[in-house]
Amino acid sequence: AQECRLGRSSSLYIYSDQGSHEPLARVDRAAPGEADEVLYYHTDVNGAPEEMTDGGGNIVWEAGYQVWGNLTHEKETRPVQQNLRFQGQYLDRETGLHYNLYRFYDPDIGKFISGDPISLKGGINLYAYAPNPLSWIDPLGLKCGSSYEQARNKALKWLEERGFKAERVNIGKFGSTRGKPVGMTTADGKTGFRIEYDERSGAHINVFSGKDKGEHFLFDASESIVTKLQKLFDLPSKPQRPIS
Incomplete structure (x- = not known):
């Protein structure tokens, strides 16, 4: 997946396997004449990023999570703006919501803010993320499953x-x-x-x-x-x- 920033360089995301939503690395594309930089993800057991390191092994970003994905803390040693959260989620820093492809997820309440697009095929609770966020994932915002x-x-x-x-x-x-x-x-x-x-x-x-x-x-x-x-x-x- 590729992210383009207005007036800035773009980033290419590399995942652990085809079909996986667990991030492995991010390649920050530099301006012409400058070298690209590869940053590496270190994730928890559920695939959520906990640390990001540079090519020298130095930590440039780290964070901790509450049970449903809200951060307990976030620290950068230099500006890298790491926005990936649970697998398949991207943080919207203006609203605090996590974009989950088919709908938005609110980590404050541990639920999606709209009903499941596939209705009851995703479960009887149309707003639920997963029965247990420590052992289940829902990278598309449709149905949860184990990675x-x-x-x-x-x-x-x-x-x-x-x-x-x-x-x-x-x-x-x-x-x-x-x-x-x-x-x-x-x-x-x-x-x-x-x-x-x-x-x-x-x-x-x-x-x-x-x-x-x-x-x-x-x-x-x-x-x-x-x-x-x-x-x-x-x-x-x-x-x-x-x-x-």
Whole structure:
């Protein structure tokens, strides 16, 4: 996404993955003859920016949030005007509202200021942001869903409690993923995870440890995004878990 400022340079936003709304970096386009600058985002578990650093690792902006997205504090070491908030939101500094593509969100009350454009398809409360802003996101202002980052963190917490270490590539056994990387396991192959997509559950992470099967950690993503996530585990330096 690109932001153009009146009478100033433009900025290009880079996100963590295609289809993701979690910011990774911002490229500030300078005037002709000047060098562009890349600023890096550091986000919380829900993808909201907490810090922004320059190429030297120096903090140029940092903030803290209340539960529903209002800031407890905001500090700049130099003017950078960082306006991204919850995933998909952009702060309107004149009104204090967060632009959420399809409607505006008010962090003071934790609700949208207009009803859901998709009506009851987004839930019975037409003004609600999400049941829990610590584990849900609504980047478009239409319906809430869990992000990949949230699902991954929950899955890793479950696995780490069972001594998980990513030592072998987990290979798919069925369908289009057979013989392809889908996740990671321990050296003995007994504890690990798979990132998968199916019509019943959609995008999800399966975890296992021996006979102990964890829940499906669901997240909001298309099948093509899941395929790209699976390719992250195509690691030639790691041994593969054989297909049984």
